[in-house]
Amino acid sequence: MRSYESRYRDLTPRSSALDERARGLLPGGISHNLRRFDPYPLYAARAEGARVLDPDGNSYLDLWMGHYALVFGHAFPPVRRAVEQVLAGGWHFGMPVEAEVVLAERLRRAVPAMEKMRFCTSGTEATMYAVRLARGFTRKPWVLKAAGGWHGASTDLSFAVKPPFRGAEGPGLLPPREQGVDLIAFNDVEATERVVEAHRGGIAGIIVEPMLGSGGFLPADPAYLRYLREVCDREGAVLIFDEIITGFRFRYGTLADAYGVRPDLTTLGKIVGGGFPLGVYGGRREVMDAADPLQAKAPDRPVLVGGGTFSCHPVTLAAALATLEALEASRAELYPALEARGERLRRGVEERFAAAGVPAACTGRASLFMTHLLRGGDRDLRTPADLAAKTFSAAKDRELRLALLAHGVFAVHGGGALSAAHGEPELQVLLEAYARAAEDLAREGFEQG
Template identity: 60%
Template sequence: MSIEEKYKELTLGSRTLYGHAKHLFPGGICHNIRAFQPYPIFPRQSSGPRFTDVDGRDIIDLWMGHYSLIFGHAFGTVKRAVANVLESGWHWGMPNELELRLADEIMLAAPAIKKLRFCCTGTEATMYAVRLARAFTGKGWVLKVAGGWHGASTDLSFAVRPPYEEPEGPGLLEPDMQGVAHLTFNNIEESKKVINLHQDHIAAIIVEPMLGSGGFIPAEKEYLEFLRKTCDDLGAVLIFDEIITGFRFRYGILADEYEVTPDLVTLGKIVGGGFPIGIYGGRDDIMELANPFQPESPGRPVLVGGGTFSANPATMAAGLATMDSLRKQQSTIYGLLAARGEAMRKGIVERFTANALPAACTGMGSLFMTHILKGDDGLISSPADIAEKTYSRVADRELKIALLNHGIYSMHGGGALSQTHGDEEVEMALDAYEMAAKDLKNELQL
């Protein structure tokens, strides 16, 4: 029985629901990252590190709500905090006390953020950050890293996947019309060439200090220092997209670990406790351009907002409960997550290699991503290396299905650990990776 045939046999309920979904949604899904062939799995209930699908299978979850659930599914502290809010009203469309408290908590943990605004998604956060940078500098061009993903805004939906020279799809303007160009991650010399080409017109450089969907590749400190100096020299704004990395590795932003201070930061995921959130913040003089009263600069403010549900009490309560728990446990939780993440990275490579399937596993802390290698060169320092050296499509499809057959839900061949992923879940996951490696070796003849 093939990997796909076994999956279909195990997931009849999901198959039925997907048949209905295809008549309701384009592609049968409401977010492209949730789509895979032959059809996605449908959960019914979740708790801690696991969910139960509609067929009653118990699955260890490594996706954890788009990496947002650092305390696992259905975290009791968040449940209680949100339940309290539901008693008094969950949406007013007015300022509320909880948003002040959450902002205070974030700013204490991330000193680079002097002022911030809440919105509802990471896409909005990066879109508004870019708009503020253009207004602040009076320039138009934005540079991003090839392979970097910053949400689905028109400004940044370019150079996400190979060959990196075109928009992500129809309906988007060509890069020259958008005023966007791409840099080579962790490559100072190649990045200098692009910067020199646009140096008089650069409003901002935006980068993830560890690439997310681009491969869980950490930035080299020297590269981030180079970007910082470049922005200083050119009068451009340095934006760190920390929607994945913020509060994932430390109680604060990853920028502080690198000792490189950005001008603007975007956050999301963890700081919302699993509820919809986006945050953009940073230098006071840049953020004040969003002030509708413009005390220092008469005229129209930069058009930024947050959407109908920005800073809604339910999200603010979930975020506060999560942040409070992280702050109290910061001396233990991050070390524990890092140790288990390292066990996953090391264990996956060992299990694959033992089955004559060369692999590399990138990431840091509690994040890991599996790359099935075409040869012996496992050094991956940029998304271009993934495209050149790995079977990336296999990790996104066949490995995903093979792992699901063995009770593991992954993303890009890896995922994010939560506090609730204990030694038992780590060992079970590694056993599943070994069985999946055998399945891939037998079926695909890699």
């Protein structure tokens, strides 16, 4: 056994014991596949700021930050106060509340393209409803999605997420084409055009992340997004930008607005919910109004969106408003600081891996980063196909993850998301841990799969 694995086992007996119990109850011992890793997942007990504690009392510098949702760090006091205040008055009514109007007003100010919106409880629902709106508004069948893109695990979009980027993500799903979905190659205009051509006249919408998230933190070329905009204009199709990771991550608003490309629909989640379950989908008034029960005229019915016993949950709304208020107040300092720290971290991690003799490249932008272990000297990583061909994609979530854990850092995909709680001291701790982890990998090797 490698030394970092035995160190992990020595430090985390309670996580191991919990995993033993969990595996008999939950398939794989987890409720989200990403949380599983070998030999067993790390359990969280509590967290504050940039640190998370496991049930054995070990403290880790956290880069995962709740699936990238916590831009102010764990247990952010303004969110806690806002939530406590709501709890005092009852927390679930199944009736509209003032906070949902206020949140919608605030979001529309930050993201003018979201002329109308609805709230749900997850990003998965938000993207599911967005593609349904696209089909319902256009009355066309085909939705195009980027190979390597992850939009949640809904039946509509669980296709070609992982290499070899073909077909359904597992049994239980129909082949994509039977589901009205075809795949486009991210950042590749020519290949995308061939798929567009094949569905000419039948395209309801195109859904894409302006920066692939779990697909590798690969930013879209602005020219690619402009091309998708043109295709949708030409085809009368709905352009959907999934900004569930990127929304409010790089600026107070969306990445689309930074790129100057206006989608018809936008989906948000993660950061906007302040650490509570939230999905948002919204955009052009005419598209959203296709779901308006007040405007549907017989015999037509509105596009069905917006189920959910817990949609617009008051606790989430309070957390969301507190987060957006804090973001708006601190945006001028926060975003440039996160960007500068992220740049230094990416460069610093690459340097430390190079010094250890393990070729690695960091993808990402501003506060988001992933570390990819390279197969050779080619570090040009622009597409999911590049990552599959040029990097050891499994090793970053196996050996690298354990090596970082053994040095006190919790990372997913070899990196994660910096928050406002990751200041200069945390940056130094991170760089030191990556240096040690790189040395471990150089000394003990890793499976080259």
